Amino acid sequence: MEVDEVVCLPKLSRVAVCGGTHGNELSGVYLVRELVKVDKKAVEKKAEEEEPASVLMVLSNPRAIQQGQRYVDTDLNRCFTHAILNGPMLDTAPYEMIRSRELNGMLGPKGSPEAVDLVCDLHNTTANMGLCLIAYSDCDWICLHIFRHLQRQMSGIPLRYIHFDVSNKESYSLDSVGKHGFAMEIGPQPHSVVRSNIYTAMKLGVQHMLDWVRSFNSGRIFEGGFVDVFTMVKHIDYPRDSETQNITAAIHPQLQDRDFCLLHPGDPLFQTFSGETLTYKGHQPLYPFFINECAYYEKGIALSLARRKRVMVPAIRVQTEQEQRANEPRYTSEEEE
């Protein structure tokens, strides 16, 4: 691809902003409720001059929100694989498996031309991760341009782009239902707590994202450039007692809160409850993230490790109506770039 080539992509007519996919991640819950309240006034105000997009606000897991829990029966944000969405459904299915199909009906069907153009799913973490966009692609120019826009617009909070290298079929999270999609993950915030600074960062992130979508739809050309992408390589579990499976150590104080600071072989990783230091035994330096995320104790993840690479993002603009008509079959796949 030539550096000065402008990639033309379909219009983003329908955008979904989802909160409460995990019922105890409160910034997204309160932000979606707030956006619903002001929907008719503030959010659409900018649409006067620029091309509007229809914005759907969704509280993804109302029962879990009601109970103040991450989930009722099982993690909703692992229920959007093709297998779960399209397999047989028993009467005794967990609530979240039923709910994932409802959401797939509203926002999808996943992988189909009817799916919404963009899903932004709001999450909080107890890890010191700042604001991260987490996506399944390192070449989804829409997601990467939105990320670049947030980088330009937002100060006071570090921003990163995380890539989970999983196929569309195996992808499991709500944001995979849209033609484009990402989780907007912000921390540190304890679950079942809302902190003003984290709430405000999320609110700004969503506002800037919607601004960008309207600007894109209105025909503006966005220049290309580089983005640092953190691709997940592996997870590391806590040391555990072989009999009870209870953890026997916590994240080392020198690693705690140092998400995205390069971890070298031999660096402190854990401190056992008796006070011993355990070091990182890997063979290469990698970037830790999701360090000491509350909800991942049960998943056997103390932290995740990523490799960083620089991705060249091309200039993009929206397709003209004529181009869009000519390209319509491409809608059925996510590989339009």
Add this chain to the structure above:
Amino acid sequence: MEVDEVVCLPKLSRVAVCGGTHGNELSGVYLVRELVKVDKKAVEKKAEEEEPASVLMVLSNPRAIQQGQRYVDTDLNRCFTHAILNGPMLDTAPYEMIRSRELNGMLGPKGSPEAVDLVCDLHNTTANMGLCLIAYSDCDWICLHIFRHLQRQMSGIPLRYIHFDVSNKESYSLDSVGKHGFAMEIGPQPHSVVRSNIYTAMKLGVQHMLDWVRSFNSGRIFEGGFVDVFTMVKHIDYPRDSETQNITAAIHPQLQDRDFCLLHPGDPLFQTFSGETLTYKGHQPLYPFFINECAYYEKGIALSLARRKRVMVPAIRVQTEQEQRANEPRYTSEEEE
């Protein structure tokens, strides 16, 4: 009382260290498990030279710990009033009401001569409170001397003494079962997470507390001095929607994490989800604490406010065996000072 008078108090023969009274406050859970493991070795090591105390380690709410929740049916740490411990018990009683009677049998009965001498109940908070001892008395010289000892021994974490002015009969928490007792509350730590720095501070706090008890029992005289005591005055709830009862604001970013920093009338208190600042309308400056504690959303507490006063703590020593025999009836009351 003369300044140079030495108050003689009964020996502290039996001490209970309790963790997991709230099942998702993990420092205490892992610390009690660790102390049980090393009980026969490290904890009693110091006992060779000094007068030993029998130390009972208790996991208070095993079912809640197992489930990773604060409680199963109701907050265990509100189930130790005389009314709940001594009232009629239905078969359908909440689990924690049954468990509070079991614990009262193990560590009490509350208010009786058979009760353990000291209960140290381990807690975590999401608030930025450092290490606090929370007690029902501002003149329990044992608790106040232990606090002074921790102040002398521990650096790197702020220490405060909080006083809830509630009668022994109405006192509701596990630590009220002992002749002396306090909650050791440490934060900030998200619930269902363990952070090494918080765990280590708790471990040191417990070790220094037990060191002090052994030293006291061995006959050492502890000099008097002053302690700043924060007496709880009132709680403030979040602004709420009158219909849904959902909160409509979070703690203001200028107040968040500023526990024990004097709050003046007119200071920012909340930031609404639409971005408005709400100020403190009180008539006097007070000290905020438990700012944005996760578990208190459901109790209608956004923060608590305290008045600070300076308490003169007298010199103390343990009673001789002869003094103790002469004073034995005083055991039945907590007002032996």
